[in-house]
Amino acid sequence: MQFCSDPPRVETVRTRVTEQFGIEYPIFAFSHCRDVVAAVSRAGGMGVLGALYFTPEELELELKWIDEHVGGKPYGVDVVMPAKYEGADLGDAEELVGKLQGMIPAEHRQFLENLLEEHGVEPSTESAGRVLLGWTDQTARPQVEIALKHPIALLASALGPPPADVAELAHQHGVKVGGLASNARHARKQVEAGVDIIIAQGTEAGGHTGDVSTMVLIPEVVDAVGEDTIVLAAGGIGRGRQMAAGLALGADGVWTGSIWLTVDEADTPERALPKLLAATSRDTVRSRAWTGKPARFLKTAWTEAWESEKSPGYLPMPMQFMLIADALPRIARSGDGELVTFPVGQIVGSMNQVKPAAQVVYDLIEEYVESIERLNTITEG
Amino acid sequence: MQFCSDPPRVETVRTRVTEQFGIEYPIFAFSHCRDVVAAVSRAGGMGVLGALYFTPEELELELKWIDEHVGGKPYGVDVVMPAKYEGADLGDAEELVGKLQGMIPAEHRQFLENLLEEHGVEPSTESAGRVLLGWTDQTARPQVEIALKHPIALLASALGPPPADVAELAHQHGVKVGGLASNARHARKQVEAGVDIIIAQGTEAGGHTGDVSTMVLIPEVVDAVGEDTIVLAAGGIGRGRQMAAGLALGADGVWTGSIWLTVDEADTPERALPKLLAATSRDTVRSRAWTGKPARFLKTAWTEAWESEKSPGYLPMPMQFMLIADALPRIARSGDGELVTFPVGQIVGSMNQVKPAAQVVYDLIEEYVESIERLNTITEG
Structure with a gap:
């Protein structure tokens, strides 16, 4: 167990997304664990709770806990509202x-x-x-209703944009809408459907992914959605150099997930x-x-x-x-353990140590700043 | 057809690899086409001729042509010497x-x-x-002998490091040895085998690739080979933002291939x-x-x-x-054309226009500089 050091003394990392949400670092942390969400937001990033596994009643309790432990910092909720699934027309x-x-x-x-x-x-x-979990319209919609009763700053939707009325409802509550996209065409469609922030996710990411890599995807998405849409880079991002690369590719921030599975606060x-x-x-x-x-x-x-x-x-x-x-x-x-698996991205190769979530945030920023300094040495000659 | 503009007026892009080879930009261009190789080297990058398809006699003619058209600038040759293939022990x-x-x-x-x-x-x-082509030891070795009679600056080897005696021979000729690697373990082994420059290639690349993405791979390889080894980032790099990302990840330069298939000079x-x-x-x-x-x-x-x-x-x-x-x-x-295929990476989505090779180099640098400037705005706040 490492001692959680003080925040790094770094130059400001200020993008449209830090300004929009009033956060210190453009680092979004997706997690199913409320402790991680609160810890990252407190450390200056933005935690986003994956609602998938919770009933509406459970989600209410999780969000109440976060409200009490996040120290007034902004956080988000992620729901899954796939456009296509078996049984979309099969009643409640x-x-x-x-x-x-x-x-x-x-x-x-x-x-x-x-x-x-x-x-x-x-x-x-x-x-x-x-x-069934929260990955049908029938089960995700009640989650959205609960989430919007809390002071969330972002409602993110995996597997396609949320239905138009859900996006509108979020906007009425002053909540920004994020959408995960794995190709430029989907990203454009999401913007048309009312999504404010595109989370462009490369194939190396954990969980649901497309097949285009982050390196190729981010500039394509940034160009496709135009200057008015904020883009976060996702997939393969767990270190400061990767954060610098994500921003170099044109993103306004980074969206991370896997690296929070091995922090102290995680319930993996x-x-x-x-x-x-x-x-x-x-x-x-x-x-x-x-x-x-x-x-x-x-x-x-x-x-x-x-x-x-x-x-x-x-x-x-x-x-x-x-x-x-x-x-x-x-x-x-039970059993021999060989069947134990888990959703995780290729960044798992860099997840070799259990650390407090805040430490992961500070390490990201420190290596990010080193990377930018190196780039300046290279480019100024 | 675009008019080939003057070189961009940019700040210097100086890394260990530009110093080592006396080139202007840390951009390596792999191509099977001699015209592309010469054009990129003349534009300030470094062309590398893929020898695979040539007999030793043909390779001699290609390199002679390059010597006459490269204006004294450095260039390289890429051979394929796989460690494992069917028939390694089957005679000449x-x-x-x-x-x-x-x-x-x-x-x-x-x-x-x-x-x-x-x-x-x-x-x-x-x-x-x-x-059979040049992808056996039996057929690649004569290519190496021819290549070393020319003033090449780099001998690169795909599919694993060259045999130890080949690396030694190259070094005796004052030629640096490069090796493509798709994971950190292979990269370390190549350095042990006498490789000077690791070309770390992500899964999004064209041609032979592993399954780890460039975003994840580059920091892993940079850390694995240590500070004394030069690393080039390969896979998904065809625009200036991607070049900036590759350097942000810790590489000293970028290795590109696919983007040269659609330049004026290419024989695609x-x-x-x-x-x-x-x-x-x-x-x-x-x-x-x-x-x-x-x-x-x-x-x-x-x-x-x-x-x-x-x-x-x-x-x-x-x-x-x-x-x-x-x-x-x-x-x-002949035929309906549906079987026509070609080795190419995911960057193919950005290859929408035929341009002179020099223009591609200059566009890379211009967008690279824009990307670095943007990063500085972000980081200085």
């Missing part, structure tokens, strides 16, 4: 779950049970709990943490084996099994996760 | 070809013939010409050029369908067919190219 959340459960083929259930048995994972003793599962700390940048893979859409994960026996010849293939979102939801906690606590 | 080049030809399965030949017929490609009327096949100009960054794929090792190409009916259910799979290097060598010129001049 409860109805939807019932209908989709019935659509999961027996072959898939059998493949999963065999896989779990092979790896010594304990049998299921209780019925699967929440399986006990069996996943050592794997994350040990992994190299080559140990990830884009796979549909978790959500049904391509997302980057640790490469494990889990991702390999779903790609193997025996695999029945992937189910569409949200059915793939519904199928595996009950297995994940069992994998986390 | 002629013997090797005979033996490997006999090892190509009939199933693969039949799959190829069917594919060509489906796309209306004319039947073969002459026996395949050169099929007539049917491939419009495809390159029209492609977006999403239109490439890593495939073994050309050389047997994963390399990035335009995504076409060719790359898709080899991934389809009917595909017999790929042959190991150099047999896959031996199989297809005779088909490539036929595809280039």
Whole structure:
């Protein structure tokens, strides 16, 4: 455990995005853990809570906690409102779950049970709990309603722009709307749909990604959306040099995610943490084996099994996760551990030490400033 | 066709690599075309000729031409000396070809013939010409001998470091040795093998690539090889903002390739050029369908067919190219054009205009300087 040092004494890092949100550093930190969100915002960046796994009631409690611990600093909430998923027209959340459960083929259930048995994972003793999560319109909309009752500064939407009425509602509350985009065409569409801030995310990122790298993507998106739209660079950013590169590519700030999985404050599962700390940048893979859409994960026996010849293939979102939801906690606590996987980007190769979140922020800024100083030496000759 | 403007009036861009080679800009340009190599070196960068496709006699003529047209500026040669390939122990080049030809399965030949017929490609009327190319030790070594008789400044080696005696020979001639690496471990091994300059190439690059992105790879390699080794950033670099990002990540210069396929001076096949100009960054794929090792190409009916259910799979290097060598010129001049593909990186999405090579160099520098100026505005506040 490192001692959390004082904030670095650096020159100001001032972009449109720090001015807009009144934050010190243009560093956005996506996390499912409220402690991380509050810690990053307190350290001068901006924490963004991923709402995906929470019921509206739970989300209310999380945000109340953040409000009490964020010291008045701004923070955001991230919801998932995919434009396309199985069951968009199948009624409310409860109805939807019932209908989709019935659509999961027996072959898939059998493949999963065999896989779990092979790896010594304990049998299921209780019925699967929440399986739909917040990645349908039906389940994300109540999250938005809760979020907008709190003093959030940003509502971000993964997997496409939020529906027009949701963007409008956010704007009525004085809340900026962010959208993740993995190509320039989608970025333009999001701006047309009312998104204020494009989070351009390269293929090296953890979680849902496209296939274009951050290096190629950022200038394309910056040029595509025009000067009036703020762009954050995401994917492969976990060190100050990468932050400098993201801004050099034309972004106004950086959006980070993976690096907060290994901070002191994180609630990363006990069996996943050592794997994350040990992994190299080559140990990830884009796979549909978790959500049904391509997302980057640790490469494990889990991702390999779903790609193997025996695999029945992937189910569409949200059915793939519904199928595996009950297995994940069992994998986390029993069996040989080989199936334990986790969404993470290629930056995992640099995540070798557990540090306080504030320290990660300060380290980013210190290396960023060193990088800029070096560039000036190079360019001035 | 643009008018080739005067060199940009910019502040100096001075790094260890410009000092070492006495060049104006830390921009390396890989090309199989001598005209491009000479043009980039004359414009203040450093052209590097890919020797792969040339016999020793042809290479002699190409280098003689460059010597006469490069205006005394430094240039380099790139050879391919893979550490692992089929037939490394099968005697000299002629013997090797005979033996490997006999090892190509009939199933693969039949799959190829069917594919060509489906796309209306004319039947073969002459026996395949050169099929082995310079990607074996047996065929690359004579290229090295020729190259070292010319005033080259750099001998680069793709697919792993050159054998120790080759590196030593280059050093005896006062020639620096470069090695392409796609991960930090390989980079370290190359330095141990006598490589002076590591070209760290991300997955977004054209041609043979690994799977780690440039954004993640460069800091890893810079830290792994230590302060005494020069690192060039490669993969996804075709604009000034990307050059700035590459240097921000810690590199001493940038290595570019794809962007020289669409310059005035390039000899890119007539049917491939419009495809390159029209492609977006999403239109490439890593495939073994050309050389047997994963390399990035335009995504076409060719790359898709080899991934389809009917595909017999790929042959190991150099047999896959031996199989297809005779088909490539036929595809280039006949049939429906859908099989026409080409090695290129994701930067292809930014290659939308044919320009003189010198103009590409100057545009890179101008945008680079703009990017550095913007970073300074941001950081000084």
